[in-house]
Amino acid sequence: MTVIKSPGLRRTIKVAVPFVLVPMLAIAGSMAFDRKRHIIISLAIAVLALLLFTAGFEKRSTGTRRMVITAVMTALCFAGRFIPFLKPISALTIITGMYLGGEAGFLVGALTAVLSNFYFGQGPWTAFQMLAWGMIGLFGGVLSPLLRKNRMFLLGYGLIAGLMYSFTMDIWTVLWYAEGFSIKLYLSALVTAIPYTASYAVSNVLFLALLAKPFGEKLERIKIKYGV
Amino acid sequence: MRSFSEYDPKVVALYFFSVTGLAMFCSYPAITAMTLGGGVLYYIVRNRRKRIKSHLFFFLLFLALALINPLISHNGATVLFVMNDNPVTLEALLYGINSAAMVVGVLYWFRSFTEIMTSEKLLYLTGTLSPKLSLVLSMALRFVPLFRRQSAKVSDAQKAMGLFKEDNVIDDVRSNMRIFSVLITWALENGIITADSMAARGFGTGRRTQFTNYRMRRWDYLFLAADIVLMTLCIWAAASGAYTFEFYPMIRYRGSAEHKIIGEAAYGILVLLPVIVELEVNIRWKYLKSKI
Numbered sequence: 001m002t003v004i005k006s007p008g009l010r011r012t013i014k015v016a017v018p019f020v021l022v023p024m025l026a027i028a029g030s031m032a033f034d035r036k037r038h039i040i041i042s043l044a045i046a047v048l049a050l051l052l053f054t055a056g057f058e059k060r061s062t063g064t065r066r067m068v069i070t071a072v073m074t075a076l077c078f079a080g081r082f083i084p085f086l087k088p089i090s091a092l093t094i095i096t097g098m099y100l101g102g103e104a105g106f107l108v109g110a111l112t113a114v115l116s117n118f119y120f121g122q123g124p125w126t127a128f129q130m131l132a133w134g135m136i137g138l139f140g141g142v143l144s145p146l147l148r149k150n151r152m153f154l155l156g157y158g159l160i161a162g163l164m165y166s167f168t169m170d171i172w173t174v175l176w177y178a179e180g181f182s183i184k185l186y187l188s189a190l191v192t193a194i195p196y197t198a199s200y201a202v203s204n205v206l207f208l209a210l211l212a213k214p215f216g217e218k219l220e221r222i223k224i225k226y227g228v
Numbered sequence: 229m230r231s232f233s234e235y236d237p238k239v240v241a242l243y244f245f246s247v248t249g250l251a252m253f254c255s256y257p258a259i260t261a262m263t264l265g266g267g268v269l270y271y272i273v274r275n276r277r278k279r280i281k282s283h284l285f286f287f288l289l290f291l292a293l294a295l296i297n298p299l300i301s302h303n304g305a306t307v308l309f310v311m312n313d314n315p316v317t318l319e320a321l322l323y324g325i326n327s328a329a330m331v332v333g334v335l336y337w338f339r340s341f342t343e344i345m346t347s348e349k350l351l352y353l354t355g356t357l358s359p360k361l362s363l364v365l366s367m368a369l370r371f372v373p374l375f376r377r378q379s380a381k382v383s384d385a386q387k388a389m390g391l392f393k394e395d396n397v398i399d400d401v402r403s404n405m406r407i408f409s410v411l412i413t414w415a416l417e418n419g420i421i422t423a424d425s426m427a428a429r430g431f432g433t434g435r436r437t438q439f440t441n442y443r444m445r446r447w448d449y450l451f452l453a454a455d456i457v458l459m460t461l462c463i464w465a466a467a468s469g470a471y472t473f474e475f476y477p478m479i480r481y482r483g484s485a486e487h488k489i490i491g492e493a494a495y496g497i498l499v500l501l502p503v504i505v506e507l508e509v510n511i512r513w514k515y516l517k518s519k520i
Contacts, residue, residue, distance in 0.1 A: 040253045054358070064431055068423040071364045072415050075371030107364065115368055118347050123338040124248065176252070177293065177327050184300050214409055222416045 013055035017048050042175060046127040053106055053134065065228050070096075070104050070111075077112040081120070085199055089116075090161050091207035093133055094140035098148060098212075099219040100228075102141020109133030128172045136161045148216070158208040162201035166193055231509050232502040233274075236448045237349040243451070244341045246459045247499060248334045254462075256471035257326055258492050264329045266499030267336030273506050274340060282339065290332045297324030303476040323475040352438055367422075375415060382410045451501065458498040465491025 025041055025048075073096045080088035089112055097105025113129040140147065140157070147154045170189045171181070178185055190197075222228060232240070251263035271279070297320050299311075304319030347369055355362040386392040386407060393399040444452075465471065470487035474480045 040249065043252075054361070064423040064427050065420055067360065067364055068367060068419040068426075069416065071367035072371060072419040074364065074368035075375060076412070076415070078368060079372050079375060111361075111365060111368065114350070115347070115365060118342065118350075121338065122342045122345065124252065124334065177331060178297075182301075185296075188296070188300060210405075215412065218409075218412055218416060222420065226420050228420075 010055045013051055017052045017055075021048055042172070043124055043127060046131050049131055050110065050127065050134070053110075053138070065226060066100070066104070069100065069222070069228060070107055073100075073104070073108045074111045074115065077108060078116050081112070081116045086203040086206065087200060088203060088207040088211070089133060090136050090165060090200065090204050091158060091211060092215075093137040094147070094154075094158060094161065094204075094208065095212055095215045095219075097137040097140025097142075098144045099216055099223075100141075102138045102144075105137025105141045106134040107137075109135070109137035124176070125169070125172060128169060132165050132168050136165065151212075154208055154212060155205050158204035159201050162204040163197060166197035166200050169193075230447065232505045233344040235451060236442045236444050237345065237352050238442075239444075239448050239452050239455070240341075240344055240349075241353060243455050243501070244337060244345075246455055248337050250459070250462050250466075250495060250498075251330055251334055251337075254466055254471040255326060255330060256473050259471065259495055260326050260329045260333065262492075262496050262499050264333035264336070266503070267333045267340070269500075270502050270506075271336050271340055273503055274343065286332050286335065289335075290328045293328035293331055294321075294324045297321070297327060305478045319475050319479060322479065326475070348440060352440065352442060355438060371415070375411060378414060379407060379411050382407050382414070386410075447505075451505070454501060455498070458494045458501075461494035462491055462498065465494070 022045055025044055073092060077089045077092045080092060089109070093105055093109040093112070096108045110130040110133060113126060113133050117123070117126050117129070139161075143157065147157060167190070170186060170193055173189050174181060174186045247263070247266070251259060268283075298316050301320045301323070302315050302317065304317030304323075306318040307315040308318055308321070309316055347365075351362050351366050354365060383392065386403065391406070392403045394403065465487045468484065468487045469482075470484060470491045472482045474482065
């Protein structure tokens with residue numbers, strides 16, 4: 001799915017971000033600021049990573065249909081975030097990645113984070129949520145053959161994705177609070193986040209177990225019927 | 229005469245990122261205090277006496293965040309008292325208060341940001357970067373209420389056909405799963421039909437236009453210029469080491485005084501900019517009304 005139209009701009013981003021901007025930021029971050037200001041640097045790198053991923057999407061043979069299906073999946077994820085306690089976002093993102101490809105999975109995860117935060121509150125964490133959910137979707141696409149074949153593997157991936165999501169978001173919490181990384185604070189953040197972590201992991205496994213198969217059938221059907 | 233929320237989205241977005249970015253970057257007590265003060269002030273100016281609950285929530289969050297650090301970190305030279313064989317120090321407490329003020333201040337700013345930056349403005353901003361992305365976002369937003377309405381219809385139809393049972397939990401869940409499944413099939417098919425319809429009407433052949441036309445006006449340019457100048461001053465002050473502040477082992481300020489005053493003044497004005505805009509608008513509005 002081509003997101004950035006101009007190929008020149010895409011190429012520039014693809015070269016500049018990993019080889020120039022990120023190393024420069026990392027070096028400047030460690031050299032110029034003797035005290036640890038990881039937060040801004042990690043935020044900048046998260047934004048750059050999002051840019052890099054969007055620049056990487058350049059499969060030409062897509063079109064309006066595929067784009068609209070992505071929008072449908074994003075809307076479903078968005079609506080799902082209103083369910084109390086159980087969050088189907090990661091599960092739906094993984095399903096999208098599995099059946100529509102990693103790029104669609106990445107987009108659905110990242111866009112859901114931006115959109116739903118209009119209701120749940122935007123903040124500096126939006127970039128991290130976008131990256132975390134986007135990666136979950138992207139790997140859902142990369143691991144697609146395995147995930148489709150083996151059900152236990154699928155549920156395991158859901159479980160790990162839920163745990164990893166919570167763990168990465170806690171790294172961000174600690175960086176934000178204490179401007180340097182402290183393992184003690186991180187552990188206490190992990191402990192206070194246990195209910196959330198459990199809810200993420202449980203809802204991922206539950207929704208993947210319930211939805212993966214019927215959803216897959218529906219998406220496959222649409223793909224065959226309309227040749228998306 | 230427009231209030232700050234009606235300014236060009238680019239200007240608004242840049243402003244919020246400059247205030248919160250500087251706040252997160254300089255963990256310096258004066259800056260933190262100004263972030264919190266300015267954030268609360270602007271939130272009150274916008275919402276008046278409403279939203280007491282969110283103020284209460286932020287206050288409790290502030291207390292919790294401020295007290296976490298002295299309980300976990302035992303650095304610092306001035307011991308206040310000893311709890312469970314662990315010293316609680318003054319420095320750790322102040323460090324906690326500083327961090328809490330920063331976090332809560334940024335939260336206040338982003339609360340106002342969320343209120344001002346409606347999804348339509350986001351579409352305007354992403355539209356300049358990538359029209360396709362902007363389209364996916366706007367369609368997703370439009371699908372949410374559409375799906376809700378459709379699911380009510382499906383549910384009515386299922387009930388009319390006698391397929392919906394809610395005698396016990398299992399039946400309830402199964403009925404709802406069926407409705408959900410119907411809804412998904414419908415949503416996907418409907419999406420494809422929408423896409424075909426869009427393609428038939430020439431989607432993607434020309435430049436995409438926006439529903440609202442934002443235009444940079446005189447005040448937008450003025451605000452943007454003020455924002456950039458003040459931000460540059462703050463960054464210059466930070467680069468020359470004006471915000472070097474140490475909490476551990478003892479509270480110590482090491483920086484030059486002149487740079488410090490300029491940096492603090494610049495950030496103070498930066499934080500107050502939207503409040504100044506709102507006040508100006510209010511005063512002018514009252515003045516014009518009094519002339520009628």
